[in-house]
Amino acid sequence: MKKICLYFEIHQIIHLKRYRFFxxxxxxxxxxxxxxxxxxTDIAERSYVxxxxxxxxxxxxxxxxxxxxxxxxxxxxxxxxxxxxxIDLLQEINATGxxxxxxxxxxxxxxxxxxxxxxAAEVKRMSDTIKELFGKRPKVFRNSSLIYNDDIGAQVAGxxxxxxITEGAKQVLGWKSxxxxxxxxxxxxxxxxxxxxxLSEDITERFTSNPIMADQWIDWIASTPEGENFINIxxxxxxxxxxxxxxSGILEFLKAVPVLAKQRGIGFVLPSELCxxxxxxxxxxxxxxxxxxxxxxxxxxxxxxxxxxxxxKLYSIADRVRxxxxxxxxxxWDSLQASNNFRFMTTKPGIQYRGIYDSPYDAFTNxxxxxGDFIARVNxxxxxxxxEEIDGLITMIKNQGDELAAKDKEIERLRKKLEKxxxxxxxxxxxxxxxxPKKESAPKAAPVKKAAPAPKAAAKAEAPKAEPAKKAPAKxxxxx
Numbered sequence: 001m002k003k004i005c006l007y008f009e010i011h012q013i014i015h016l017k018r019y020r021f022f023x024x025x026x027x028x029x030x031x032x033x034x035x036x037x038x039x040x041t042d043i044a045e046r047s048y049v050x051x052x053x054x055x056x057x058x059x060x061x062x063x064x065x066x067x068x069x070x071x072x073x074x075x076x077x078x079x080x081x082x083x084x085x086x087i088d089l090l091q092e093i094n095a096t097g098x099x100x101x102x103x104x105x106x107x108x109x110x111x112x113x114x115x116x117x118x119x120a121a122e123v124k125r126m127s128d129t130i131k132e133l134f135g136k137r138p139k140v141f142r143n144s145s146l147i148y149n150d151d152i153g154a155q156v157a158g159x160x161x162x163x164x165i166t167e168g169a170k171q172v173l174g175w176k177s178x179x180x181x182x183x184x185x186x187x188x189x190x191x192x193x194x195x196x197x198x199l200s201e202d203i204t205e206r207f208t209s210n211p212i213m214a215d216q217w218i219d220w221i222a223s224t225p226e227g228e229n230f231i232n233i234x235x236x237x238x239x240x241x242x243x244x245x246x247x248s249g250i251l252e253f254l255k256a257v258p259v260l261a262k263q264r265g266i267g268f269v270l271p272s273e274l275c276x277x278x279x280x281x282x283x284x285x286x287x288x289x290x291x292x293x294x295x296x297x298x299x300x301x302x303x304x305x306x307x308x309x310x311x312x313k314l315y316s317i318a319d320r321v322r323x324x325x326x327x328x329x330x331x332x333w334d335s336l337q338a339s340n341n342f343r344f345m346t347t348k349p350g351i352q353y354r355g356i357y358d359s360p361y362d363a364f365t366n367x368x369x370x371x372g373d374f375i376a377r378v379n380x381x382x383x384x385x386x387x388e389e390i391d392g393l394i395t396m397i398k399n400q401g402d403e404l405a406a407k408d409k410e411i412e413r414l415r416k417k418l419e420k421x422x423x424x425x426x427x428x429x430x431x432x433x434x435x436x437p438k439k440e441s442a443p444k445a446a447p448v449k450k451a452a453p454a455p456k457a458a459a460k461a462e463a464p465k466a467e468p469a470k471k472a473p474a475k476x477x478x479x480x
Contacts, residue, residue, distance in 0.1 A: 002221060003269040004261065005193065007068045007142075007165065007234040010048070010086075011108050012040055012075040013340045015356050016370055028377060030332060030370050035356055037082050044083035047241030052089040054240075054251050059096040062258040066098045066268040069237075070142045073106035073126050074334050076133070087133075094134045100270040103127045103138035103161070109337030110301060112143055112152045113288065114315035118322055123159060140164065140271040144339050146195065146234070146291040147298060150284065153184035153192070161190065163275035165232060168194035169289045169296040176283075179228030183279040191275040192283055195234045195291065204235035207253070208244045214256035222264045230274055234291070293348065300351075301342040306364040311342060313371060317378050324381050332374055341367055 017032040058065050069090070079086045093099050105111055106126045111119040123141070131137045141161040143152065148166035156164050168178030178194035199220065202212055221231055236243070244250045258268070288298045302308055314336060321333045344354045344363035357363035 001265060001267055002224065002229050002231065003267045003274075004221065004257075005068070005230065005232045005269050005271055005274055006066070007070060007102070007232070007271070008051075008237040008239075009070045009142075009235070010075055010079075010090075010237050011070075011072045012043075012078040013355060014074055014078065014335045014338055015039070016335065016341065016366065017356075028332075028373060030335065030374075032356055036078065040078050040082040043238060043242060044079070044086050046246075047238045048083070048086045049089065050246060050251065051237055051240040051254075052086065052093060054254060056089065056093045056096070058255060058258055059093060059098045062262070063098070064262065064268055065258040066100075066270050067093075068100045068102055068140075068271050070102040070104050071130070072104060072108035072144075073122075073129055074108060074338060076129065091134065100140070100272060101130050101134050101136070101138055102140050102142045102165070102271065103130060104142045105144055105337075107334040107337040108144045108339055109334075110144065110147070110298075110311065110339055110342070111315070111318070111337060112147060112155075113298065113302075114311065115318040116155060118315070118318045119155065120159065121322055123156075140193070140275065147288060148285055148290075149288050150184065150186040150286060153190050153285070154186035157184060157187035157190035163191035163193055163271060165193040165195065165234065165271065166285075167289050167291040167296055168197055168232075171287075171296065172283060172285050172289055177225075177228050178232065179224055179230055180280045181230060181274060181277045182281060182283040185282040185284040188279070188282070191277075191279060193230075193232050193271060193274055194283075195232045197291075199231060200233050200235055203233070203250075203253070204239045204243060207239075207250055208248050211248070212253075214253045215260050217253075218257065218260040218264055218266065221261075221266060230269070230277070232274075300346050300348060301339055304345070304347050304360075306360065307342050307345045310345065310364065310367055310371065313368075313375070317375055320378050320382070324378065326381060329374075329378060329381070336367075336371060336374060 015032040015035040016030050055067055059067070071090075076087070094101070103123060103126050105119065105122040106129070107122060109122070111122055127137055139162045141156045141159075141164045143156075143164070143166070146165065146167045148164065153164060164184075173194070178196050182192040182194065184190040184192060199217070202210075202217060206212075224231070240246070240250055240254065261268070289296050290298055290300075292300045302311055321329060324330075340355065341363075343351075344357050345360045345367070347360050354360070354363060357366065
């Protein structure tokens, strides 16, 4: 039976304000509040609210329908601040039991390409946030913009995730189909779910320019070769209302999908359910892939000198930020990591949206001014120490953390080992072990010579009586 796994991304761009050079060192507030509130409110009203209301209706009318969402922590913060009704709708659709929330980096940033510890910390924060908001810890991971390589997969597997979705890029698949379950080449524990590019972008990219009917789209899925049963459709929720106006009939298209799928014997499945399926083999991804641009790589964020300089300077202080414990520093760090900051700097042709910036050079200048001020604030937390002293302190803290983690693992290992024994058997064994040494020590404790010097005479008097008793049998034996 063919099954559709449907995912939607909800992510908000945080606009950093135009930073004036003469404010550096005095003004540490980096946000364009007006633009942030305007854009988020607009997207919520035109897209998120009507789209989520439609999906809730679909869940209620079609018990077999299922859908997954991927949320960033920074996006959730912005929604809570400017559009809390979106959070309410997400909780309402979660209550249907037909929804799954994926985990991703909290900042929707590029830490997976730069710093393993920062990446792991972000993922844990996002996992905790999903658990707190929606009651379940995520089992499937989705990196920012589906960025993936074998090393990232191995780290994600080590975090305990069952699966990860990434792009079904041609340079990775070759002749293979994205409609099977694969696994990470570096760690077979992690299942790989690959997005079908064409079927996804028929909706997200081409719906207005090349309109299709829902029955035609379902027919394409039904006509996939036998055995190719798992079709991953991933797009942004702003597809509905922002990329394509609601007047285009795109919500009507969405509503028709479960009805037509049922008629053709096609079902729906959640990502964690796909991870229970058997893998057909490993997919080797030695180089970075993503779902962005024709190249499906990371060149849109790191393709020119400006982007790489900003990226390297940002993550040069990643360890310092992670251990500093300052909440405002952490908030600004999350915003500075957001991948859109680097995308605004791209010089690749065809980029139409640059946020509040006029050009990639304008975006770079503003970002580097903010980053310079931010780095000065971070370093000031370490009492004016130079870089070598700070790095030494960070290394010491990291080593101490590693030692504690190792001890925790050893304690956990011993605890699990003890749990294998029957508790009643342990109770029976404990007294036996304690009683044995007591019996052995009793004879030694009785003749305490230091404590009782007075009875020496009595001991001497008794000694002669004991000796004849031993010799008597010997004499009798000689007479015989």
